[in-house]
Structure formats: C-alpha cells, structure tokens
Amino acid sequence: MSYREGHYFSQHNFSETKENSFEHHNIDFSEISFPKLKNIWRETLENGMHGICFSMYEDGQKPGDIITAEQVDRRIQILKPYTNWVRSFSCIEGNEHIPRIAHQNGMKTLVGAWLGDDLEKNEKEIEALIQLANEGCVDIAAVGNEVMYRGDLTEEQLIDYINRVKLALPNIPVGYVDAYYEFSHRPNITEVCDVILTNCYPYWEGCPIEHSFHHMVSMFESAKHAGNGKRVIITETGWPSEGGFLKAAIASNENAIQYFIETQNWSKHNNIEIFYFSSFDESWKVGPEGAVGAYWGLWDKNEKLKF
Numbered sequence: 001m002s003y004r005e006g007h008y009f010s011q012h013n014f015s016e017t018k019e020n021s022f023e024h025h026n027i028d029f030s031e032i033s034f035p036k037l038k039n040i041w042r043e044t045l046e047n048g049m050h051g052i053c054f055s056m057y058e059d060g061q062k063p064g065d066i067i068t069a070e071q072v073d074r075r076i077q078i079l080k081p082y083t084n085w086v087r088s089f090s091c092i093e094g095n096e097h098i099p100r101i102a103h104q105n106g107m108k109t110l111v112g113a114w115l116g117d118d119l120e121k122n123e124k125e126i127e128a129l130i131q132l133a134n135e136g137c138v139d140i141a142a143v144g145n146e147v148m149y150r151g152d153l154t155e156e157q158l159i160d161y162i163n164r165v166k167l168a169l170p171n172i173p174v175g176y177v178d179a180y181y182e183f184s185h186r187p188n189i190t191e192v193c194d195v196i197l198t199n200c201y202p203y204w205e206g207c208p209i210e211h212s213f214h215h216m217v218s219m220f221e222s223a224k225h226a227g228n229g230k231r232v233i234i235t236e237t238g239w240p241s242e243g244g245f246l247k248a249a250i251a252s253n254e255n256a257i258q259y260f261i262e263t264q265n266w267s268k269h270n271n272i273e274i275f276y277f278s279s280f281d282e283s284w285k286v287g288p289e290g291a292v293g294a295y296w297g298l299w300d301k302n303e304k305l306k307f
Contacts, residue, residue, distance in 0.1 A: 057282050143162045
C-alpha cells in the first residue's frame with residue numbers, strides 16, 4: 001500500500017472507545033528494555049500468525065520479472081513454521097507458484113489477481129486466478145488490489161471482474177482489497193464482495209505509535225460496519241523498521257516491534273484474521289514509497305529475521 005494524500009490521523013477526532021468491544025492486553029512498552037522487547041517479538045512470532053503477505057522479490061528484482069518456483073519454495077519454507085495462511089498479489093510472472101507451493105506445504109492461501117489499466121494483462125490475471133482455483137490452490141480470491149486508489153479502472157469495470165470470478169468460482173469467497181474507508185465510500189463494490197478485504201495502515205496516516213493500535217482497530221471497525229455482517233479480513237497492516245517518518249509516524253525498530261506485538265496479540269485473543277505486511281524487505285519499493293518502502297518485512301532482504 002502507498003501513501004494516500006488527504007488521509008491523516010487526527011488527535012482531535014480520535015477516540016479509543018471502539019476497541020473496548022475486543023479483548024486486548026495493554027503492555028507498557030515504556031518500561032521494557034530493547035533486548036526484552038526483541039525477546040517478546042520473537043516469542044510472539046514463534047506463537048504463530050494467522051497470515052502473512054508474501055514478498056516476492058530479491059535484490060535486483062522487481063514486478064514484471066519472472067520468478068522461479070525454486071525461489072518461491074525457499075521463501076515458503078522460511079515462512080511455513082510461523083503462519084497458517086499466505087497472501088499473494090498476482091497470478092502470473094511466477095506468482096502462480098505461491099499458492100501451489102503453499103498448498104503443497106499445508107498452508108492456506110488468499111490469492112490476488114493484480115488488475116491495472118492494461119486490459120490485456122488483466123485478462124491473463126483473471127484467467128490464471130480461475131485456473132489456480134480450479135486446481136484447488138485458492139481458499140479466498142481477491143480480484144484487484146487498491147484499483148480505486150490508483151484510478152486504473154472504473155467501479156463498473158471492477159465490479160464486472162468481481163462478478164466474473166464469482167460466477168466461475170461459486171464455492172470460493174471472492175472479494176476486493178482496498179483501504180478501509182473505500183468500503184463505506186463505494187457501497188456498490190462492497191455489496192458485490194463475498195468478503196471484505198481491508199488494508200489498515202496507521203503509519204500511512206501519520207499516526208504516532210502510541211495511538212497506532214487503537215487507530216488500526218477503528219479502521220477495522222469502519223470496514224466491519226460497511227460490510228454489514230460480512231466476513232472482514234485485514235489483508236495488510238504493518239509498520240516499517242526504518243526509512244524516515246510521515247508526520248508523527250516514525251519508522252524504527254522499536255516501533256515496528258511494538259506494532260507487531262500489539263496487532264498479533266489482538267488478532268489471537270479476538271480471532272481476527274490478519275495478513276501482516278510483510279514477510280521480507282524488498283529494495284525495489286524504495287522508488288514508489290520513498291525510503292521507508294523497503295523496510296516493512298519481518299525478515300530483511302537477505303531473508304534473516306530482523307530481531
């Protein structure tokens with residue numbers, strides 16, 4: 001997910017009351033030393049996650065490059081001990097290996113077809129998604145990721161793609177991924193989705209770390225309200241470990257550790273489905289998202305655990 005102009009955290013409008021409907025164990029992070037904090041982070045990780053976003057690209061690689069099954073398998077083996085689900089973002093150019101290999105290793109998959117303004121490429125993505133589902137490799141299908149934010153398609157075009165996949169895959173939940181507020185702003189898209197797939201990023205709204213967890217919960221509640229009873233999954237949330245700051249949101253090791261611990265504890269205690277963003281640092285993201293884009297992983301770009 002990229003920075004979105006105009007959506008900022010506001011202390012004046014912020015309330016922590018929404019999270020009271022959930023179980024949450026407050027931790028006073030100010031009293032914890034950094035070595036102890038790293039130990040809690042590692043223990044939290046080893047207790048397991050619901051899901052994680054699969055980071056595809058090594059140094060020198062970028063979207064559009066063809067990635068081998070061997071590379072995907074190596075990374076799946078790294079993630080396998082820590083998560084039940086894997087989320088992928090595309091179904092071509094080697095991304096099709098992700099759900100296949102994940103399923104071979106007993107993991108479940110949220111598989112995305114990447115949609116943009118190239119209609120010919122969109123056809124390849126949709127066809128590949130349906131093919132993977134027919135192979136039994138797709139547990140949840142995501143038709144598009146932040147398409148409305150980028151302005152690549154009209155609502156009508158996106159809805160047509162979603163309905164096409166729903167018709168082809170009647171026994172698989174089908175949804176669309178976007179920021180939490182889009183589901184209240186675009187009710188026609190929300191209506192056609194079987195499941196609400198929402199990205200929740202306090203960092204990209206300039207939220208200070210001390211309010212980040214509660215703000216993330218309020219984002220989830222917003223999507224849940226818009227879904228009106230539909231299943232809601234947080235498809236992306238995370239915090240960068242370095243790369244600068246956005247308003248009061250500071251990228252640092254301490255803040256990334258704290259955010260991970262809080263979101264994972266909340267997820268476990270309340271059975272909230274979260275796909276943490278992300279698995280590995282990816283250097284190619286420096287351009288699109290600024291320096292901070294390269295540092296969202298739990299593992300670094302060399303596939304080593306950060307903490």
